[in-house]
Amino acid sequence: MSYLPCYNVIYHNADMNQETSLDLSDNEIEIVLHDLVEVHGYDFVNYSRASLKRRINRLVANDKFLSFAEFRYRLRSDDVYFKHFVEEITVNVTEMFRDTQFYRTLREEILPVLATSPLIRIWHAGCSTGEEVYSMAILLQEARLLQKSLLYATDINPAVLEKVRAGVFPMNQMKQYSENYILSGGKNDFSSYYTAQYNAAKFDEQLGKKIILANHNLVSDSSFNEFQLILCRNVMIYFDKELQERALKLFDDSLEPLGFLALGSKETLKFSSISHKYRQVANKEKIWRKIR
Amino acid sequence: MAGPFDIVVIGGSAGSLSMVLQILPYLKMDIPIAVVVVFHRKSSEDTTLIELLSHRTEFEVKEVDEKDLIRPNVVYVAPADYHVLIEKDHTLSLDVSEKVNFCRPSIDVTFESAADVYGKSLMCILLSGANADGVQGLKAARDKGGFVVVQDPASAEVSYMPQQATEQLPVDLLLHDDNIDVLIDCLRLPKR
Numbered sequence A: 001m002s003y004l005p006c007y008n009v010i011y012h013n014a015d016m017n018q019e020t021s022l023d024l025s026d027n028e029i030e031i032v033l034h035d036l037v038e039v040h041g042y043d044f045v046n047y048s049r050a051s052l053k054r055r056i057n058r059l060v061a062n063d064k065f066l067s068f069a070e071f072r073y074r075l076r077s078d079d080v081y082f083k084h085f086v087e088e089i090t091v092n093v094t095e096m097f098r099d100t101q102f103y104r105t106l107r108e109e110i111l112p113v114l115a116t117s118p119l120i121r122i123w124h125a126g127c128s129t130g131e132e133v134y135s136m137a138i139l140l141q142e143a144r145l146l147q148k149s150l151l152y153a154t155d156i157n158p159a160v161l162e163k164v165r166a167g168v169f170p171m172n173q174m175k176q177y178s179e180n181y182i183l184s185g186g187k188n189d190f191s192s193y194y195t196a197q198y199n200a201a202k203f204d205e206q207l208g209k210k211i212i213l214a215n216h217n218l219v220s221d222s223s224f225n226e227f228q229l230i231l232c233r234n235v236m237i238y239f240d241k242e243l244q245e246r247a248l249k250l251f252d253d254s255l256e257p258l259g260f261l262a263l264g265s266k267e268t269l270k271f272s273s274i275s276h277k278y279r280q281v282a283n284k285e286k287i288w289r290k291i292r
Numbered sequence B: 001m002a003g004p005f006d007i008v009v010i011g012g013s014a015g016s017l018s019m020v021l022q023i024l025p026y027l028k029m030d031i032p033i034a035v036v037v038v039f040h041r042k043s044s045e046d047t048t049l050i051e052l053l054s055h056r057t058e059f060e061v062k063e064v065d066e067k068d069l070i071r072p073n074v075v076y077v078a079p080a081d082y083h084v085l086i087e088k089d090h091t092l093s094l095d096v097s098e099k100v101n102f103c104r105p106s107i108d109v110t111f112e113s114a115a116d117v118y119g120k121s122l123m124c125i126l127l128s129g130a131n132a133d134g135v136q137g138l139k140a141a142r143d144k145g146g147f148v149v150v151q152d153p154a155s156a157e158v159s160y161m162p163q164q165a166t167e168q169l170p171v172d173l174l175l176h177d178d179n180i181d182v183l184i185d186c187l188r189l190p191k192r
């Protein structure tokens, strides 16, 4: 039976030039994910599947694999290729002072509370290349709190941690970041925080001194310290409900009483099992305080 | 042959809002479909858009929250700065990955993932715009048996985007101001 009889194909002048690239089926994606657990101990099974599938298929196309079998073999047997896979599959997009109101709230409402403790421990879980961590270091410096702070920056992608260590970001982003910085309440000349080297901006080493880097997987690793503030922004959007729940429990275990948990602009604590222990701070920003 | 439909995904860029505002009043509660709208927009223009759209339709209009379950009679609007993807369990997910065609949200990303999940029960509508985003997504939708609607470049405020589509693939319905009722008739096809 045909639907849409009379409206169908009203306009036809295209020549269809189809490029054929290998597209993995859902079943093949499943096999790959199980291989990763079995061979490399990395578990992506509970990641949002649509984005994962898109990225794996993009990788398979870019690396010009001709068959699923060839891709599978390479991924299982070649550790260097596996490392490349993790780098490509994780979404490492980040910005300095992204969501300017969020940073303004940190600056105006959260840091003054943290200022009273003798040592401030902050955890950036899923820190990517470190733009968020350096933004925080700048806030702490301006509040004269950096000296007594430790910023733990963790990620599952070892390649991004190297970038955090270097503290070098693309020069062509600086105009945007400088605008973000000002909108978030920054009063200084943003360019005073870095030196320009060709197309790279090298951030002040003082800012990097308090950053501690570690490979940490929210899927499988456990709590490693207690913090007054944990930021995990735009990481849990890639997790299914079960994995989100695990990560949130981990953060709950790692937060001091009256500590703060900050999530990405589209993430929430609302439907989780820990929500009753938290109160949202400033109503529109995604920051919660542990109240019991 | 495409249809009957469970979901309509609308992609629009420069000059597309007026067409969306014209389509919305036709969405009545007896049409059991879900609508996802992907506009290229800047973060700053945010808050008023949802309100503006809500006034035009009986459907509930909301910005996508991650893991929203896709329900009929709801219009889901992509948030600024996130791609929207559709999961096999008919929930929506958000993604901050690299811009596609210089855009986030990208229309291609949503069209492609909708095609993968909905196949023949997907209708994609590509409207006015100055960018080629959406065209690859329409091809994907078509390959999976979906129904492809493109705004008539001649009547679009900015013709480039729909023009790219009509040049690169066969289109099932060319949409202009006075055949929206045809589009709505398609959506009323009985479910099998």
Ligand SMILES: C[S@@+](CC[C@H](N)C(=O)[O-])C[C@H]1O[C@@H](n2cnc3c(N)ncnc32)[C@H](O)[C@@H]1O
Binding pocket: A090, A091, A092, A093, A094, A095, A098, A125, A126, A127, A128, A129, A132, A154, A155, A156, A157, A160, A216, A217, A218, A219, A232, A233, A234, A235, A264, B096
């Ligand atoms: C989109 S970035 C977010 C960067 C930054 N927090 C921001 O909001 O701008 C997501 C980061 O989470 C990391 N990630 C993904 N899965 C992870 C896991 N299981 N454990 C730790 N980090 C993870 C990725 O490698 C990536 O660097």
